[in-house]
Amino acid sequence: MTIELIKPGAGRIAPAPRPLIRRDCGPAGCEVDWLASRRHEADLDVDAFTAFALESGWGDGLPLVPPTDTRVRAFLAKNDRYPDEVIACFPPMQTECTVEKIAINAVMAGAQPESLELLIAALTSIADPDFELYGVNTTTAPVYPAFVVNGPIRSEQGIPFGYGCLGGVATRAAAIGRAIRLILRNVAGQVPGVTSQTTFGSPGRIAGVVTGEWEERSPWAPLAERRGVAGNAVTSFGAMGTLNVIDTTSHRARDFLEMIGKSLAYPGCNGFSGAVPFAEMLVAINPICAEIVGREMPDLEDVQQCLWQFASVDASQLQSLHRDQLEQQGRIRADGRIYLTPEPKDMLVFVCGGLGGLHATGFHSFGTSLAQTRAIASPIPADPAGERAR
Amino acid sequence: MARGMVLDPTATRNEDVASPGPDAGVLIGKRIGFRVDRMWRAWDWISEAWADRLRAAGASVSFWRSGGRSGEEGLRMDRELAEFLKTIDVAIVGLANCGSCTSWTVRDAITAARAGLPTTAVATANFETFAHEIARRGGRSGLRVHVLPYPLNERVRDDVTAIGESHFYPLLETMGARLAARNDAA
Numbered sequence: 001m002t003i004e005l006i007k008p009g010a011g012r013i014a015p016a017p018r019p020l021i022r023r024d025c026g027p028a029g030c031e032v033d034w035l036a037s038r039r040h041e042a043d044l045d046v047d048a049f050t051a052f053a054l055e056s057g058w059g060d061g062l063p064l065v066p067p068t069d070t071r072v073r074a075f076l077a078k079n080d081r082y083p084d085e086v087i088a089c090f091p092p093m094q095t096e097c098t099v100e101k102i103a104i105n106a107v108m109a110g111a112q113p114e115s116l117e118l119l120i121a122a123l124t125s126i127a128d129p130d131f132e133l134y135g136v137n138t139t140t141a142p143v144y145p146a147f148v149v150n151g152p153i154r155s156e157q158g159i160p161f162g163y164g165c166l167g168g169v170a171t172r173a174a175a176i177g178r179a180i181r182l183i184l185r186n187v188a189g190q191v192p193g194v195t196s197q198t199t200f201g202s203p204g205r206i207a208g209v210v211t212g213e214w215e216e217r218s219p220w221a222p223l224a225e226r227r228g229v230a231g232n233a234v235t236s237f238g239a240m241g242t243l244n245v246i247d248t249t250s251h252r253a254r255d256f257l258e259m260i261g262k263s264l265a266y267p268g269c270n271g272f273s274g275a276v277p278f279a280e281m282l283v284a285i286n287p288i289c290a291e292i293v294g295r296e297m298p299d300l301e302d303v304q305q306c307l308w309q310f311a312s313v314d315a316s317q318l319q320s321l322h323r324d325q326l327e328q329q330g331r332i333r334a335d336g337r338i339y340l341t342p343e344p345k346d347m348l349v350f351v352c353g354g355l356g357g358l359h360a361t362g363f364h365s366f367g368t369s370l371a372q373t374r375a376i377a378s379p380i381p382a383d384p385a386g387e388r389a390r
Numbered sequence: 391m392a393r394g395m396v397l398d399p400t401a402t403r404n405e406d407v408a409s410p411g412p413d414a415g416v417l418i419g420k421r422i423g424f425r426v427d428r429m430w431r432a433w434d435w436i437s438e439a440w441a442d443r444l445r446a447a448g449a450s451v452s453f454w455r456s457g458g459r460s461g462e463e464g465l466r467m468d469r470e471l472a473e474f475l476k477t478i479d480v481a482i483v484g485l486a487n488c489g490s491c492t493s494w495t496v497r498d499a500i501t502a503a504r505a506g507l508p509t510t511a512v513a514t515a516n517f518e519t520f521a522h523e524i525a526r527r528g529g530r531s532g533l534r535v536h537v538l539p540y541p542l543n544e545r546v547r548d549d550v551t552a553i554g555e556s557h558f559y560p561l562l563e564t565m566g567a568r569l570a571a572r573n574d575a576a
Contacts (some may be wrong), residue, residue: 007462038398049396058399067397092493093527095401104399132460134497135490138524186399189527197489197520275429277458329428368460 002330004277005342006370009130020080020380035072035083035100042066053108058186060178060206067107075103078113080380087120088127090188091134092195097123097187102179105186109179112172114157117377118234122147122180122210125236125372132369136238137190141270142202143366145180146209146239146282148350150224151232153376154212161212163354166242166284166361167203177208202241209239211352217287218351219294224373226300232376237282237348238369240270243362247289253296254306256289260360261310264340267318269364271340274325276367280346283307288357300349308344312337403529407503410532413566414480414508418448423478425471425498426485427456432543433485433512436554440482443558447569452478459494471498475505480565484512486535487543492517496524499533509533510565514540536564 042052049066053059065071076083076099083100090097102119111119126133126145136143149159158171184190192198198205215222224233245263250256264281265272271279285293297303315323315332323332331338341347348371353359414420422444424437441451454474457463475481481502486492492513499511511533513521518537525533538557542550562568 004458004463009461009465035397039395040398041393042396044392044394044396066394067399068394069397072397092524093401093403094529095403097401100397101399101401104397108399129464130460132464134493135459138493138520139489141489182399187401195520195523195527197492197517277428277463278461325431368458368464370460 003333003342006278006280006346008370020377021082035069037100037104044068057191058108058182060182060185062178062206064108065110067104071107072100072103075107075113075116076100079116081116081120088123090127090137090184092138093187093189095187095189097127097183101187102183105182106179109175109182111175111179112157115172115176115179117379118149118153118157118176119179121234121374121376122176122236123183125234125374128372130370131236131238131372132366133188136366136369137184137188138196139366140197140199141240141366142198142200142205143238143240143369144202144204144208145236146204146363147177147180147211148223148235148237149210149212149233149376150215150222150229150235151376153232159210159212161214161352163356165211165352166209167207173210174207177210178206180208181205204239204241209242211284213350214287214352218290219298220290220300220303220349220351223348223350227371227373229373229375232378233373234376235371235373237280237363237371238366239282239363240366241364243364245360245362246358247360248358251292253293253303256293257303257306258310260285260362261307264307264311264362264364265313267313267322269340270367271364272313272326272338273367274322274329277329278342278346279340279365279367280348280371281311281341281365282348282350282363282371284350284352284361284363286353286357286359287351287355289360290351301344303349304344304347307347307349308339308341311340311347403527405529406526407530408532410534410566411503412506412508414510414562415566416568416570417444417480418570420449420479421477422449422451422480422482423474424451424453425456425474425481425483425495425502426453427491427495429491430485430487430543432545432550433487435547435550436538436557437482437484439551439554440558440561456494456498471501475502475507478507480567481507481509482512482561482565483509486511486513486517486521487540488517489520492521493524496521496528496533500525500528500530503530503533508565508567510561511535512538512561514538514542516540534564534566536561
């Protein structure tokens with residue numbers, strides 16, 4: 001066997017949402033605007049509804065907004081999608097995820113109507129077969145989809161990219177992340193102990209990670225643009241959690257990258273497991289460090305090469321059973337090392353975080369779940385003749 | 391407090407095949423295919439032990455090893471599995487011994503069952519319920535699942551081989567299979 005290189009599965013049938021529509025069939029709404037979901041009678045008080053939702057298996061334990069017809073219709077009315085449009089099929093249930101189901105769960109999570117196109121782009125990205133959501137949703141691992149948002153939509157929707165952007169800062173991003181988590185629970189059917197065998201789970205499985213990239217402070221092109229999508233876009237990554245790297249000492253680019261790379265290379269991560277054929281790595285570099293690194297390495301490929309080189313372990317340091325398995329798989333290279341990712345290009349880098357600097361964050365991959373990038377559709381501008389308002 | 395109607399946030403799947411599918415029947419002369427993986431050495435050892443017993447009974451045996459299921463490798467796996475299923479008469483698919491590997495074991499088993507092959511998935515005890523749940527949600531609640539003890543991969547080879555030997559006839563029962571010589575004699 002030889003090292004498996006990561007190559008996208010060209011030719012797979014990936015879901016492709018239809019173009020946005022203009023719904024101008026009058027004030028009574030269109031026939032297709034009828035909502036098809038089953039109705040349940042419930043107490044509409046938040047506490048009582050939250051208890052009802054938990055009992056029904058819909059909840060995540062936090063307070064939920066009751067998804068009444070009025071709220072769901074209001075959510076949809078601010079967007080340009082028919083509710084019966086199928087956006088994706090999600091494993092393990094292989095059920096159809098319609099715009100209506102997205103809207104219902106988004107309302108429950110407290111997400112704003114303006115977030116629908118971001119939600120759709122995020123959901124289509126993880127529905128791509130190369131994201132391997134089947135494994136992600138069922139595994140014993142704590143993996144969850146983390147999302148990096150690029151483009152002007154970051155400011156329009158308050159997606160954080162500075163202080164506390166990976167969790168803790170108070171923004172609408174938390175509700176967007178929670179909406180995705182509820183959709184994975186209620187539509188995909190991911191339930192711990194039933195369809196998900198996750199041993200520990202993760203804090204990231206409550207409201208996810210929805211962060212922006214601080215493009216304006218990055219010396220390199222935005223992450224999504226480097227992956228072929230300029231402007232408003234979202235990149236999903238099957239993250240096992242976050243790993244913090246502190247460096248209060250280095251001065252030079254190579255020194256920072258050595259500290260980050262070596263810190264990423266711990267033997268028990270999936271990238272070094274004989275059970276996993278390959279893995280990517282996502283690295284968030286803070287703006288202060290990025291500026292220093294960018295001055296010496298304006299070409300991001302040099303950054304990736306440097307990180308990759310240091311994110312490796314000496315095979316002789318592994319226990320023999322582990323080493324033998326990796327050796328049989330041809331993953332020990334001529335220099336006697338095992339590399340976290342097959343190639344430098346698989347080290348994905350973006351810039352975010354507060355101006356205190358000092359830290360980097362690593363997102364280790366589940367393995368066969370490959371990062372996906374999707375454009376975020378822009379709402380149709382309001383008709384000057386007031387056609388939509390009629 | 392006000393009562394009102396709320397919309398159901400869940401989606402359900404209705405179609406299901408509750409049948410276990412055809413019995414494997416008399417195995418002599420049949421082509422038995424094992425689906426193995428790159429995770430569980432214990433499954434390699436057990437499937438090899440079972441393969442020896444099946445060959446001795448007059449069946450032929452082949453193996454297909456599942457790898458990564460995304461990217462180009464994933465596409466190659468899909469193609470290889472489809473080709474492999476064309477070369478066998480009976481499928482034994484394992485090992486359901488973790489979360490993702492149970493889901494992929496069941497998924498590949500369902501693929502084999504949908505191809506019309508007598509199919510049995512093999513799970514360890516801790517993942518038995520999960521395997522049935524995933525099979526149900528995959529639209530094949532009747533999928534045959536043979537259960538090995540857990541933990542399994544943590545044991546040494548001699549112990550694992552002994553477990554495999556002790557499970558050979560129970561496996562045949564799950565498969566709806568018979569070794570012709572034994573039954574003819576009876």
